[in-house]
Amino acid sequence: MRLSLAENRTRIVTPSNAREVSKSKNRIHLLECAAQAIHKFGYRGTTTANIQQLSGLSRGMINLHFQSKENLLLALAEDLSERYASNWQKVLLDTEVSPADRLLGLFRADLSPEVLNERDVAIWFAFRSEVSAKPEYKKHIDSRDATFRASLIEICSALKDEGGYSQANPVLAANCVIALLEGMWTDFHLHSADFDRGKAEEACVYMVRSFFPDHF
Amino acid sequence: MRLSLAENRTRIVTPSNAREVSKSKNRIHLLECAAQAIHKFGYRGTTTANIQQLSGLSRGMINLHFQSKENLLLALAEDLSERYASNWQKVLLDTEVSPADRLLGLFRADLSPEVLNERDVAIWFAFRSEVSAKPEYKKHIDSRDATFRASLIEICSALKDEGGYSQANPVLAANCVIALLEGMWTDFHLHSADFDRGKAEEACVYMVRSFFPDHF
C-alpha cells in the first residue's frame, strides 16, 4: 500500500521553480519515510537516524524542513487525519445518495485499502498510544469527529423514518456503527494477514440489516 | 482505578520469608510504576529513569528484577493480558448461566473498571502500537483469542436455536460483538472523560437485541 502523501497539497505551497520543487519533494519524502519508520520499527523505534537512513537524505534535513522530529510526526498525523476525513466526507456528505447507500458507501470507504492499510493503521495506533500523555494529539487521531457522528445519526434517523422502524434508536445505531468500524480497524491492525475486507463489510451490513431489515 | 498486580501470583513464587516478601513486593511495585509511567508519559516517554523515579527505588532495581527494561514491559503485558482473560473467562465459560445472560455478563465485564480503566487501556494501546514492529507482542495484547471467539459463536448459535431466528448468522453476530467491544475500548481510550459505561452497555444490548429480539 502506497501513501498518497504526494497528493496532499494542503500545506505545501505550489512550487514555482525547480528549487522549490525539490524542497517540496524532500518534505514529502521525509513524511513518507517517517510513516515507513513507524510501521517498520514501531513508535518507540522511530528515530531521526532511521528516518534519515530510509530517506537517503542527510542528517540535518529533518530539522531543516520540520524544525524538530516532534513537528515532523505532528505533520504526519495531520496529513493522515486529513486524508482519512476526505475519504469519509466524499461518501457521508453526498446528500444526492440515499441514506442506505451512504451507509453502505461508508463501509466500503472505511474498509478500503486507501485508508485501511498496514502502514497507515500502524500510524493511527502509534499516535493513539501517546494520547493519554499528550492530549494535543487527540484532534489529529480522532477523525471520527462530531460531523461524522452527526451524519451517521442523520442517516439512521432517515432510515427509521423511511422504514417505519418504531423500535429503532438512531443514536444507539450510529454509536454501534462507529464502534463496529473502530473494532474492524483494530482487528485489521492485529491480524492484517488474515483480515478479509469482504467479511468485515459483510458483518457491517449484517448489523445494519438487523437494525433496518427492509433496507439491507 | 487501581491495578490488582499485587493479586497476581502466577509468576511470583509465594514468599517464604521476609527477604523474599520484600523482593516480591518490589517486583510488583516496579510493574505498577511501569504501568503508571506508560499512562503518564506515553510509551515513548517511558524510560528506566522515570520508572525508577516513580518507584522511589534505586537505578539498578529494574535490571536486578527484570534483567532489562524490555523484559519489565513484557512482564507487564503478560500480566495485563492474564488479568483481562480471567475477567471474561469468569463470565463466558460459566455454562450454568443462560446464553443471553452470559452475553449480558460479557458486556458488563468487558466495560467494567476492572479492565476498562485509563491506565490499563493506555498500556493495551502502547503495546498494540508496537505490534507491527514486534510481532512477539501479539500474543500478549490479543486476548480476545480463539477461545473467546469460539465461546461467542457458541452463545450466538444457542440463541439462534432457542429463538428460532432463521435469518441469524452466529459467526457474523459474534464478529460484530467482538468488533463492537473493541470499538468501545477505543472510544474509552480517546474520550475517557466523557465515556459513559451505561450508554456503551446500552448500545451493546441494542445490537444483540436487533440480532435476537426475543431474548433482550
Added chain:
DNA sequence: CAGATGAATAAACGTATGTTCATTTTGTGA
C-alpha cells in the same frame, strides 16, 4: 556568466538512556 541566495550536507555537540558493577545494607541460619 558571476554574484547572490537558498537548499543540502555531515561532522560535532550535549544530553538522555539503559545497563553494569563495586559497594553497602539487610535479613538469615548456625
Added chain:
DNA sequence: TCACAAAATGAACATACGTTTATTCATCTG
C-alpha cells in the same frame, strides 16, 4: 551473636539520540 548470603544502592559507562552549525552544492537573478 556472628559469619554468610541475598538484596539494594548509586556512581560510572558506553551508546543512542536529537539538534546545531560551519561548509558545500545547486539554482536563480541581474
